[in-house]
Amino acid sequence: MVGIVGKPNAGKSTFFSAATLIQVPIANYPFTTIKPNRGIAYVTAKCPCKEFGVKDEPANSICDEGTRLIPVELVDCAGLVPDAWKGRGLGNRFLDEIRKADAMIHVVDASGSTDLEGRPCPPGSHDPLEDVDFLMREIDMWLFQIVKRDWKEISKGKDARSSLEAKLSGLSMGRPHIERALSDSGLEHKKLAEWEDGDLMRFLSRLREISKPTLIAANKMDLPGAEEGFEALRRRGLRAIPCCAEAELALRRSAQRGITNYKPWMGSFEILEGAALSDEQRRALAMIMERVLKRWGGTGVQEAINSAFFELLNAIVVYPVEDVEKLSDHRGRVLPDAYLVRGGTTARDLAYMIHTELGEGFLYAIDARSGRRLSGEYPLRDGDVISIVSAEKRK
Numbered sequence: 001m002v003g004i005v006g007k008p009n010a011g012k013s014t015f016f017s018a019a020t021l022i023q024v025p026i027a028n029y030p031f032t033t034i035k036p037n038r039g040i041a042y043v044t045a046k047c048p049c050k051e052f053g054v055k056d057e058p059a060n061s062i063c064d065e066g067t068r069l070i071p072v073e074l075v076d077c078a079g080l081v082p083d084a085w086k087g088r089g090l091g092n093r094f095l096d097e098i099r100k101a102d103a104m105i106h107v108v109d110a111s112g113s114t115d116l117e118g119r120p121c122p123p124g125s126h127d128p129l130e131d132v133d134f135l136m137r138e139i140d141m142w143l144f145q146i147v148k149r150d151w152k153e154i155s156k157g158k159d160a161r162s163s164l165e166a167k168l169s170g171l172s173m174g175r176p177h178i179e180r181a182l183s184d185s186g187l188e189h190k191k192l193a194e195w196e197d198g199d200l201m202r203f204l205s206r207l208r209e210i211s212k213p214t215l216i217a218a219n220k221m222d223l224p225g226a227e228e229g230f231e232a233l234r235r236r237g238l239r240a241i242p243c244c245a246e247a248e249l250a251l252r253r254s255a256q257r258g259i260t261n262y263k264p265w266m267g268s269f270e271i272l273e274g275a276a277l278s279d280e281q282r283r284a285l286a287m288i289m290e291r292v293l294k295r296w297g298g299t300g301v302q303e304a305i306n307s308a309f310f311e312l313l314n315a316i317v318v319y320p321v322e323d324v325e326k327l328s329d330h331r332g333r334v335l336p337d338a339y340l341v342r343g344g345t346t347a348r349d350l351a352y353m354i355h356t357e358l359g360e361g362f363l364y365a366i367d368a369r370s371g372r373r374l375s376g377e378y379p380l381r382d383g384d385v386i387s388i389v390s391a392e393k394r395k
């Protein structure tokens with residue numbers, strides 16, 4: 001799951017709604033969202049159907065003229081204000097959502113037209129870099145508070161490392177994350193009982209970076225002042241994507257209503273012949289074309305979602321099939337499933353993901369492109385079409 005986070009009024013719900021087409025309250029004041037919205041968005045990948053020259057019949061995903069859409073879960077969180085970790089604003093409720101997040105999209109108002117608390121202010125009068133610093137600090141303080149509460153028990157026990165792991169497992173932080181954070185913060189050889197608060201803070205901050213990688217959706221790029229805000233984020237070395245969630249929402253709705261042929265991965269659109277639209281709608285679409293699509297190449301919403309999964313989480317897409325000639329499953333469906341898996345997943349891992357028995361009986365896999373046999377240890381590559389041969393199947 002990817003969490004959409006940020007201060008109030010930055011455009012999180014607009015981003016969420018644009019990505020999922022779920023209607024949620026959106027308004028120009030803080031704390032419009034009071035309980036998290038969950039929904040399904042899609043990452044996009046090039047579908048192998050064109051390359052193989054086949055007509056596919058997707059089951060767990062969608063193919064839209066050669067673009068495969070694979071469902072992913074997004075959560076739109078309530079806005080976070082300074083001292084949220086102490087329970088200020090809707091702090092605790094918001095922060096609890098982050099427990100389950102594997103990565104975060106931080107929606108920042110790059111135009112600087114909302115203050116740290118999300119109240120409207122003149123464009124350019126608020127520094128978006130402050131938003132980044134405070135949000136990460138809030139999350140770190142919240143983590144610190146959770147762990148510190150039980151620190152005595154954790155650190156004094158016989159197996160302190162295991163107790164720490166158990167405590168952190170509920171935060172979607174696993175052993176590999178923890179080991180890396182320990183080593184990065186130079187604490188791998190220091191006994192937990194000897195840690196000072198500063199050590200714990202440093203460790204948790206690094207752990208947050210590793211286990212909940214974050215990218216910035218530099219939002220409201222249609223407004224004056226946004227370009228400077230965006231440049232400032234980039235200069236700081238942050239992974240920031242120029243975004244206009246409002247434009248994406250308007251465009252997706254226009255396509256839904258048959259006004260335009262817009263698709264989120266297109267970066268452009270045409271008004272469909274015979275579409276009934278008012279002068280105002282026409283003007284709004286022209287403005288989006290000029291200020292957003294031509295200027296930035298897209299609205300950034302789909303790019304942010306794809307980056308969260310493909311870059312931050314290092315995901316790849318693989319297509320398991322049963323019949324390597326027809327590229328079909330046992331029901332004859334061609335290229336039925338697209339699996340979004342972590343880079344490094346092996347052919348055997350994939351077999352287990354499909355079915356335990358397929359994993360247990362694994363003999364070898366076949367690469368549909370080359371016809372080559374692959375061993376269980378073969379690390380899958382993005383776009384692979386793979387058939388798994390298992391002892392089960394041979395019976």
Ligand SMILES: Nc1nc2c(ncn2[C@@H]2O[C@H](COP(=O)(O)OP(=O)(O)OP(=O)(O)O)[C@@H](O)[C@H]2O)c(=O)[nH]1
Pocket residue numbers: 006007008009010011012013014015025026027028029030031032033034077078079080118219220221222223243244245246247
């Ligand atoms: N100009 C412009 N306005 C935007 C954009 N995205 C969102 N907004 C506006 O910003 C305001 C806040 O949007 P929301 O999506 O409700 O913000 P939020 O971050 O969910 O706010 P809370 O739920 O209060 O935390 C609304 O008036 C939106 O229309 C954008 O890309 N450009």
Ligand SMILES: [Mg+2]
Pocket residue numbers: 012013014025032033077078079
């Ligand atoms: Mg909201």
